[in-house]
Amino acid sequence: xxxxxxxxxxxxxxxxxxxxxxxxxxxxxxxxxxxxxxxxxxxxxxxxxxxxxxxxxxxxxxxxxxxxxxxxxxxxxxxxxxxxxxxxxxxxxxxxxxxxxx
Amino acid sequence: xxxxxxxxxxxxxxxxxxxxxxxxxxxxxxxxxxxxxxxxxxxxxxxxxxxxxxxxxxxxxxxxxxxxxxxxxxxxxxxxxxxxxxxxxxxxxxxxxxxxxxxxxxxxxxxxxxxxxxxxxxxxxxxxxxxxxxxxxxxxxxxxxxxxxxxxxxxxxxxx
Numbered sequence: 001x002x003x004x005x006x007x008x009x010x011x012x013x014x015x016x017x018x019x020x021x022x023x024x025x026x027x028x029x030x031x032x033x034x035x036x037x038x039x040x041x042x043x044x045x046x047x048x049x050x051x052x053x054x055x056x057x058x059x060x061x062x063x064x065x066x067x068x069x070x071x072x073x074x075x076x077x078x079x080x081x082x083x084x085x086x087x088x089x090x091x092x093x094x095x096x097x098x099x100x101x102x
Numbered sequence: 103x104x105x106x107x108x109x110x111x112x113x114x115x116x117x118x119x120x121x122x123x124x125x126x127x128x129x130x131x132x133x134x135x136x137x138x139x140x141x142x143x144x145x146x147x148x149x150x151x152x153x154x155x156x157x158x159x160x161x162x163x164x165x166x167x168x169x170x171x172x173x174x175x176x177x178x179x180x181x182x183x184x185x186x187x188x189x190x191x192x193x194x195x196x197x198x199x200x201x202x203x204x205x206x207x208x209x210x211x212x213x214x215x216x217x218x219x220x221x222x223x224x225x226x227x228x229x230x231x232x233x234x235x236x237x238x239x240x241x242x243x244x245x246x247x248x249x250x251x252x253x254x255x256x257x258x259x260x261x262x
Contacts, residue, residue: 006204008147011110013203014196015117021192022121030126030171034133037164038117041140044156048149057149062231062238064144064152069242072159073249079171080256086175 008049015042029082029092033075040071106146113139121192124181126172134165151227 015038022035044064051060082092089096116136123129137160144153225234232239 007107007110010200010204011114014114014200017196017199018114018117018121018192021195026121028126030168030175031121031129033168034120034129037133037160038120038136041113041117041136041160044152045140045143048144048147048152052147052149057147058225058227058230059235061149061152061227062235064149065155065231066235066238066242068152068155068159070245072163073245075164075167077249077252079167080253083171083174084256090176092175 005049005053008045012042012046012049015039015045027094029085029094032094033078033082036078037071037075040067043067106143109139109143109146112136113143118192126175127169130165130168130172133168134161137161137165 019035019037019039019042022038023032026032026035044067047060047064047067048057051057085097086092113136116132116139120129120132120136123132137156141153141157141161144150144156
């Protein structure tokens with residue numbers, strides 16, 4: 001069981017790094033949202049694998065369900081924001097968002 | 103164990119593809135495939151409720167939302183040039199991060215085992231969700247309501 005936890009957390013760290021790297025590097029607003037999604041996937045895996053390792057998988061599942069609900073609302077709202085920003089600037093480049101203040 | 107490793111590899115691979123694909127449609131579909139891989143991992147970890155939610159919401163609904171958003175945006179914008187040279191460092195940092203963490207895995211497991219237990223741990227998921235963690239449900243309802251109101255504010259028809 002200890003090895004499984006170690007393996008899962010190895011993956012969690014890799015996924016979290018992928019998401020963070022995507023958030024840092026990308027200028028595309030849709031890709032930034034994909035980075036947030038990857039980060040949240042790593043969090044769900046961390047929750048469930050920790051729950052399995054210490055024998056509290058049901059509590060971990062309830063927390064994961066809560067997190068999935070929050071995640072889908074965040075994605076829906078962020079996509080709505082992106083579409084509205086695209087309507088205003090005709091671009092999904094983050095660096096062109098500063099023109100919104102004009 | 104080997105099929106489990108294959109699932110882990112698929113999760114990392116599809117997540118990596120979602121980050122590096124220039125075509126946003128393919129990136130969104132890769133994210134959906136990564137969600138399917140995570141679903142299978144959760145099933146393998148004997149967490150079927152979380153897996154069912156992950157499959158229906160993340161692999162289904164969120165992929166549909168992404169694809170519909172991509173379809174609303176012009177093709178030239180989707181292939182945005184964003185300095186791909188910076189992505190070349192990604193595998194190196196990934197390797198560094200992974201190797202660095204590998205040495206802390208045991209300490210983490212020991213720390214997790216020392217954590218105090220939660221109330222009602224032996225109950226099923228349904229009892230836990232509706233009785234023990236019912237405050238979470240209130241929070242979920244509030245956040246869904248907030249999301250609906252925000253979407254209504256963005257796309258609702260104005261009075262004028």
